[in-house]
Amino acid sequence: MTVYQLPVEVAAFTSWLAELASRLRPGAGWYGVFVERDPEGMRACFDGTEILPWDVVESLLQDAGEPVDGPLVARAGELYAAAAAAHDRRPGGAAALAERRGLMERERRYAEYRARELGERLRSAPEPAERAGLENDLAWTRDDHARAAARVTELTTRLARLTPASAPEGRTEPPVPPPAHPQPQAPAPPKRRPRGARYAWLEESAEEQAAVPVLPTGGAAPRGARFGGGADPAAASGEAGARGGTDPGADPVEAARAAANAVYALQRLRAQGRSGEAHALLCEALGGPPARLPALAEALHRAGLGADWSTLLWEAASLPPARLAAVAGALADAGRPADCEQLLRQGVARPVEELAGACAALRAEDHHREAHALLTAFVRVRAPEEAARLAGADPRGLVPQLLDAARAVSHSRERDLLHALRVAGLAGA
Structure with a gap:
């Protein structure tokens, strides 16, 4: 049996990382946030099978009270650079970096879109309690955007070092610090939201191409999961299904067909860089029958779109109470307790x-x-x-x-x- 042995550089970094973590309070600070958000990913980084993003290392050092110009931070940069270089030189390392960079770029764009949306809602929020909640969401979204931008920069640098023009093997440099995480870009013109039967959740013929802007304009009622499903006929019908009667999504054949169509549409939209429309499509799924969501989860994971499923669960946490309960119940009934509990944790x-x-x-x-x-x-x-x-x-x-x-x-x-x-x-x- 072949036993995988960590490179010496990676082993040295993970040993240092474990020592740093022993100084931190479990469940507190940024350390607690990262473990809560992605326990499996943190475990893989501490095992050495993945490399922790540099912005996370900086946050853990901040938890430990280390000054940014202190000797421990400098030592961390040296160990990190050596471990990242050794990790990236493994077979398939360049492809993995490119794939991760693409994912982080999508995360950056989504956080940018989400921040603009929250800013618009904040400007029109009259109630102090609502404003406080929106301000909190906006702060977290800005942090997500900054981290995604920093990771795009870091991954681009690491990928460049694997090219023939990069430094000789064995020579490592500290990670390039992210730029002072970029100036906000002007909002892009609103894109048209995809319609038609191929998008699964809208149940229209392929000839019906009536388009609606992704972002609400004028006095139109907002739609989608993050707006609580207001004035959304699909959400209303799904709510009725959750309260009783025949569930239109209970047919497994129909659920599988809808999931396959949705995944196909998402892949096409992602390939064309139309991330805003892809996100709108995910929100449409939350407006449909809850019983179809487990099939969508399976299809997304099979297609390598697990990040989209995580986004969908995050949006579902903002659904109205009865709708949130219906989605959680559908996931539990389908044998997906981990997804159900993640949704409920995000909803508290x-x-x-x-x-x-x-x-x-x-x-x-x-x-x-x-x-x-x-x-x-x-x-x-x-x-x-x-x-x-x-x-x-x-x-x-x-x-x-x-x-x-x-x-x-x-x-x-x-x-x-x-x-x-x-x-x-x-x-x-």
């Missing part, structure tokens, strides 16, 4: 009133395990006082469920929740 940032509605909808459909997962994620990341506010929406039903969820997290979390419930007058509910 929404207002407590909406989470109470989502819990009620899940339990009404006998998805008790998923309701418990949602509450567990909630008490893990939200303050006990907010959990008490959530319990106030339905004290008889939610108080025992929240206590069970807190108990599953830790004894101290259960104790803190009990105290908050007593202060709110709900301890005896």
Whole structure:
């Protein structure tokens, strides 16, 4: 049996990385954010099978309180450059770098599009609570954009070093720092959204090519998952299906056909650089029958479009409560508990009133395990006082469920929740 041995440079870097991580608090700072977002990817980087992006290394050093011009940062740059060079020289390294760079470029463009969209919503948001939520989303989106831009620069530099004109083998240099992550570009003219039967979720004939702008203009009601499905007939029909009656997406043949058509359309749009229209297509999928989404997940992963599925789950976390519960239930029923739990974890940032509605909808459909997962994620990341506010929406039903969820997290979390419930007058509910 052939045993893969890490290059010496990679082993040295991963050893240094493990030592750095031992100084950090698990679940706190940027380290906690990265592990929460991509636990498998972080594990692969610590094992040495992948190389951690340099911006992540900088963030971990920031968590450790290291100054940017300190000796540890300089040493990290030397180890990182040597490990990246050794990793990239492996067979297929250039192709892997090019593929990763393409993915990061798509992420950069999507974050740019998303930031413009959030900025427009922020300018028209009258309520302080809504503004606070949008400002938080915009800050994270800008961070995503900066990191994606930095990674495009880094991957381009690493790819260039593999060409014949690059430095002699064995000579390594510290990674080129990202530019001071670029000036915002002027918004591109709105593109036309794809229509027709080949796009699966719209159920129109191929001859019907009526186009609608991707971004809402004038007084038109916004559409898509991130807008809560407002004024979207497809979303309304899907909501009706979630409440009862015959689910139009339950037919596995129809679900497979719709998924295949959607993947074909996404591949065509990605190849043509029409990322905005590709994103709109994903949002259309969320407006269709929830029972079709597991088939779409399988088709996307088979086609190497797993990043699109992650984007779709992120958008689904912003759906209205009943719709969120319907999507989570469909994923659970189809044997995709990891996707279901990821969706619910991403959804816990929404207002407590909406989470109470989502819990009620899940339990009404006998998805008790998923309701418990949602509450567990909630008490893990939200303050006990907010959990008490959530319990106030339905004290008889939610108080025992929240206590069970807190108990599953830790004894101290259960104790803190009990105290908050007593202060709110709900301890005896």
